Amino acid sequence: MHHFSMDKWVDFARGMPPDEAAEMRIHLDRGCPECRQSLQTWQTISALVAREAAYQPSGSVVETVKAAFNSEKRWAWLAQIAQMARLVFDSFQQAEPAMMRGFPQPSRQLVHESEPFVIDLRLESDPLRKRISLLGQILNSRYPENAIRGVDVILLRGEDVIQKTSTNPLGEFVLEFGRDENLRLFINIRGQRAIGIVLPEVEN
Ligand SMILES: [Zn+2]
Structure with missing residues (x-):
């Protein structure tokens, strides 16, 4: 069959x-x-x-x-049901090539959309500590006054949870992690949407 x-x-x-x-x-x-x-x-x-x-x-x-399923695997299901957000802006794609070569940009801004939600991400690398910080904010473009507070934000490598946090009353969150490949961010807006974002590799 x-x-x-x-x-x-x-x-x-x-x-x-x-x-x-x-x-x-x-x-x-x-x-x-x-x-x-x-x-x-x-x-x-x-x-x-x-x-x-x-x-x-x-x-x-x-x-x-x-x-x-055990609790770690729980986030792997989230990955299964999440809808991948669409990249609508990447500051690296806007930058002049000459500028990219001569002066490495300190931060990279990415904007993703999964309507009506907009996810603004700023990746900053610290070459000395070999750490990357990710500052994010989630907004509801249809109802901007509806703060996205207390939403789970999970960073996965494959199916492994690297870090988990939740948004503050302004819909903001901060994650810090080492340089890595295959990082995916999942945002679980309870009762509404699970959103997935594939993070770019960050040089530092
Ligand atoms: Zn069957």
Whole structure:
């Protein structure tokens, strides 16, 4: 029997039916236990992530999910359900090539969008300490007065959590980390959106 991949079921569970949604429903109706299990797991997870801390989810849901996955892996699910933000501005792409060569810029500004949210990032490298600081701010472009406070911000390398923080009342956050590759930032705006951003490699 032809099954559907996990990412298809993730989309299906999130209420964003993929093109194959009709075939997927027929497949479920025919009673494929594996795919039914996948869908149930992802429905539970996406509901839990969406509602996390908005109110206390019922104990049984939490226990079910905890039994299946440990807490570190929790952020890996976030990566699975996150919607990748679109890069709309990169100060390095605006800079003059000659300036880039002669005078290394102290900071790099990146702006990402995942409507209605806008994520402003400033990466600053400290060559002496070989550390990079990331200052970020999350704004709601549709309702700017709605502060994005207390939102979880997680830095992952692959599936490993490097750092986790949350936004202040102005929607700002700060992370500091060593130079690394394959860093991804995830922002969990509870009940609304999980947003993913692939960070560029930073030279220092
Ligand atoms: Zn199946």
